[in-house]
Amino acid sequence: MQRILVLLPIAVVLVIGGFFVWGLNPERDPNAIPSVLISKPVPVFDLAPIAGVDVPGLASGDLAAGEPVLVNVFASWCVPCRAEHKVLTRLAAQEGFPLFGINYKDKPEDAKAWLEELGNPYLRIGSDESGRSGLEWGISGVPESFLIDGTGTVIWRYVGPIVTEQAQDDLRRALAATRERAAS
Amino acid sequence: MRGLLAALLIALAGMAAAVEPDEILDDPALEARAREISKDIRCVVCQNEPIDSSNAGVARDLRLLIRERLVAGDSDDEVRQYLVDRYGDYVLFKPPFKPSTYALWLAPFVLLGLGSVAAGVALRRRSMRAGAEALNAEDEARVAELMARYDGDQSRKDD
Structure with a gap:
């Protein structure tokens, strides 16, 4: 009994120390919200194209494309989306994945002007004027991006703009893993 | 006088909610249920605020969605489940009792x-x-x- 009591302070230190190691780990983001969509089929939605933009709309069926696709939720009023636009355009060309867009709570004319100004890297864009499809995807804001595998299953989600090296590497890694799984 | 004003302001602060007039349902019973559910749903933007008192756009959309589901005839639990299916247990302030x-x-x-x-x-x-x-x-x-x-x-x- 006495010997066990001697070990007690060490046990307490180990427990508290372990908590600190977990809690102070720079990789951990305490604000990260776990997505329930990961490993699940994409939500059911059907969005019309943006009026005046010559790419088709986006629906759930388009996402089982037989190859990984990236769905990016964006809006013309969203400043980080502007920063992300160039990076996504480059990544889509470099990595060779189709980029689809959901235009979240945007006026069609504003979205059209935004795409004309910055260029349109999206093969399909669904116009979600009411924001209802955004709720189906469980988004908390824009931009958000989802990587979907060839069968229409959500593989990876990123909240915020994909601009940092870390975010881009995350996407590349998820894409490589998805392609590898599809090949095997 | 000052004390009275302070008391009045404190009383008013308790009434503050983000629910806007155009969101409120005509049926007071359904509206009361909607308010009760919203108090227990976390705003995914502000994270520590219920959607009932949050002014975030997504919170407003979720409040409207809850009312829509209630009008469509869902029970309170069905509405909560609808939100959990999309946002996970995270949106509930009171997590369910289950193995995890x-x-x-x-x-x-x-x-x-x-x-x-x-x-x-x-x-x-x-x-x-x-x-x-x-x-x-x-x-x-x-x-x-x-x-x-x-x-x-x-x-x-x-x-």
């Missing part, structure tokens, strides 16, 4: 139990020590004998 949350719900009782056991052991030890300090019959007899001998010595000295 056992630690969360049961840890306080486990800690209380451990504390009670520790306290019980400590108390028993103390009372056992107190018991050891009391004299048993044998000691009692020995003390009596020693005392008698001492008394005898004393009385002889007095002679």
Whole structure:
């Protein structure tokens, strides 16, 4: 009994120390919200194209494309989306994945002007004027991006703009893993 | 006067909610249910605020969605499940009781139990020590004998 009591302070230190190691780990983001969509089929939605933009709309069926696709939720009023636009355009060309867009709570004319100004890297864009499809995807804001595998299953989600090296590497890694799984 | 104003402002602050007039349902019973559900749903933008008092756009959309589901005839639990299916348990301020949350719900009782056991052991030890300090019959007899001998010595000295 006495010997066990001697070990007690060490046990307490180990427990508290372990908590600190977990809690102070720079990789951990305490604000990260776990997505329930990961490993699940994409939500059911059907969005019309943006009026005046010559790419088709986006629906759930388009996402089982037989190859990984990236769905990016964006809006013309969203400043980080502007920063992300160039990076996504480059990544889509470099990595060779189709980029689809959901235009979240945007006026069609504003979205059209935004795409004309910055260029349109999206093969399909669904116009979600009411924001209802955004709720189906469980988004908390824009931009958000989802990587979907060839069968229409959500593989990876990123909240915020994909601009940092870390975010881009995350996407590349998820894409490589998805392609590898599809090949095997 | 100042105190009165302060009291009035405090009373008004309690009434503050983000629900806007155009969101409110015509049916007061449904509206009351919607308000009750919204109080327990976390705003995914502000994270520590219920959607009932959040001004974020997504919170407003979720409030409208809750009302839409209620009008469509969903029960309160069905509405909550609808939101959990999209946002996960995270949107609930009160997490459900299931294997992945056992630690969360049961840890306080486990800690209380451990504390009670520790306290019980400590108390028993103390009372056992107190018991050891009391004299048993044998000691009692020995003390009596020693005392008698001492008394005898004393009385002889007095002679």
